[in-house]
Amino acid sequence: MSIKQRKKDHVDLTVGGEVNYAQSTGFEDYRFVHNALPEVDVASVSTECSLLGRTFDFPLFISSMTGGYTDAGAVNAIIAEFCETRNLPFGVGSQRVMLEQPEETESFSVVREKAPTAFIAANIGGAQLIGGLNSEKISLLIGSIEANAVIVHLNSLQELMQPEGDRNFEGIEDGIGQLIEESSVPVIVKETGAGISGDAAKRLLDKGVSVIDIAGAGGTSWAKVENKRKEDANAESAFDDWGIPTVQCLKEVQPLKQNYDFELIASGGIRSSFDIIKALCLGADFAASAQPVIKAVVNDGFDGLDHLYRQWQKQAQIILTLLGCQNLSELGLHLLRRTP
Numbered sequence: 219m220s221i222k223q224r225k226k227d228h229v230d231l232t233v234g235g236e237v238n239y240a241q242s243t244g245f246e247d248y249r250f251v252h253n254a255l256p257e258v259d260v261a262s263v264s265t266e267c268s269l270l271g272r273t274f275d276f277p278l279f280i281s282s283m284t285g286g287y288t289d290a291g292a293v294n295a296i297i298a299e300f301c302e303t304r305n306l307p308f309g310v311g312s313q314r315v316m317l318e319q320p321e322e323t324e325s326f327s328v329v330r331e332k333a334p335t336a337f338i339a340a341n342i343g344g345a346q347l348i349g350g351l352n353s354e355k356i357s358l359l360i361g362s363i364e365a366n367a368v369i370v371h372l373n374s375l376q377e378l379m380q381p382e383g384d385r386n387f388e389g390i391e392d393g394i395g396q397l398i399e400e401s402s403v404p405v406i407v408k409e410t411g412a413g414i415s416g417d418a419a420k421r422l423l424d425k426g427v428s429v430i431d432i433a434g435a436g437g438t439s440w441a442k443v444e445n446k447r448k449e450d451a452n453a454e455s456a457f458d459d460w461g462i463p464t465v466q467c468l469k470e471v472q473p474l475k476q477n478y479d480f481e482l483i484a485s486g487g488i489r490s491s492f493d494i495i496k497a498l499c500l501g502a503d504f505a506a507s508a509q510p511v512i513k514a515v516v517n518d519g520f521d522g523l524d525h526l527y528r529q530w531q532k533q534a535q536i537i538l539t540l541l542g543c544q545n546l547s548e549l550g551l552h553l554l555r556r557t558p
C-alpha cells in the first residue's frame with residue numbers, strides 16, 4: 219500500500235466512517251457554574267489568546283491532517299486560506315511522504331502561498347527521528363512551508379495497527395532532543411488520540427519541548443481507522459478503545475506547569491466550543507481539533523469550515539458571558555463542577 223493511498227484512506231474513513239472511541243473524553247463529567255449576575259456585555263467579550271508568543275483570535279489550533287497527494291493539496295489550501303482569514307494556527311499533515319518523494323512537496327507548500335502570514339506548523343512522526351533526522355531534511359521540513367514550529371507526532375498505537383506501520387519506537391526520545399537542538403523553530407509534541415500521560419510529558423519537557431498537545435482519547439480512534447482499512451480477519455479491534463481520555467491527560471500534564479515552562483494544548487475529541495472552554499478551565503492554554511474540520515472541509519469547503527468556526531466562536535462568547543468572564547484569562551477550575 220503506497221503512502222499516498224494510505225493518506226487518502228485516512229481522510230475518507232474519518233469523513234465517512236464511524237471511527238470514534240467508545241470511551242469519552244471526560245468533558246461531560248463537568249458542568250459550568252452559571253453566573254446569574256454576569257455584569258458582562260456579550261459584544262465586548264474577547265476570545266483573543268496566545269501561543270508561542272503569537273496572538274490569535276480564538277484558542278483553536280487546526281490539528282495536523284494531510285498532504286502528499288493532489289486532493290490533500292486542495293484540503294490544505296482551504297485550511298490555509300481559512301486560517302489566514304481568521305487568524306488561527308494550523309499544522310500540515312505528516313511530511314514524511316514529501317521527504318521520500320520530493321515531487322509531493324506542492325501539496326504542502328501550497329499552504330504558505332495561501333497563508334502568507336499565518337502560523338503554520340510542520341509535521342513529522344517520532345519514528346522518523348530515530349537515529350536523528352539529518353539537517354538537510356530538517357531544513358526541507360521547515361523551509362518548504364516556512365514553518366513557525368515543528369510538530370512531532372507520537373502514534374505508536376496507530377503504527378502497530380497498520381500492517382505496513384513502524385514497529386520500533388526505541389530512540390524517539392533522543393531523536394526529539396536532537397531535533398530541538400537543530401531546529402530553527404520551536405518543537406511541539408503531540409499524540410494522535412491515545413493521549414500523553416504525566417510521565418511521558420515530563421520526559422518530553424526534560425528534553426526541552428516547548429508545547430505539548432495531549433491529543434487524548436475520546437475523539438478519533440486511530441486504531442479503529444487502521445482496523446477498518448484491513449480485512450476483518452487481520453483487524454486487532456481489541457485495541458480500538460486503547461488510550462488515556464483527554465481530561466485525564468489534562469489533569470496529569472497541567473500540574474507540570476509548576477516546574478516547567480511550557481504551553482499546553484488540549485485535543486482529542488474537541489467537538490464544540492463547550493469542550494474548548496472546559497479544556498481552558500482545566501488548565502489548557504489552547505485547544506485543537508481535527509475530525510470536525512476535515513468533515514467540514516470535505517463536505518462543504520471553505521464556507522463549511524467558516525460556518526463551523528463562526529458558530530464555535532459565537533457560542534464561546536455566550537459561554538464566557540454566562541460565566542461572568544470578559545476574556546479567556548479569567549477562566550479557571552472554579553467555573554466548573556463535577557457532575558454527581
Ligand SMILES: Cc1cc2nc3c(=O)[nH]c(=O)nc-3n(C[C@H](O)[C@H](O)[C@H](O)COP(=O)(O)O)c2cc1C
Pocket residue numbers: 228229232281282283284310311312341369370371408409410411433436437438485486487488506507508509510512
Ligand atoms: C484525516 C486525518 C489525518 C491525520 N493525519 C495526521 C498527521 O499526518 N499527523 C498528525 O500529527 N496527526 C494526524 N492526524 C491526527 C489529528 O491531528 C488528531 O491528533 C487526532 O485525529 C485526534 O483529534 P480529533 O479527535 O479531533 O480527530 C490526522 C487526523 C485526521 C482526521
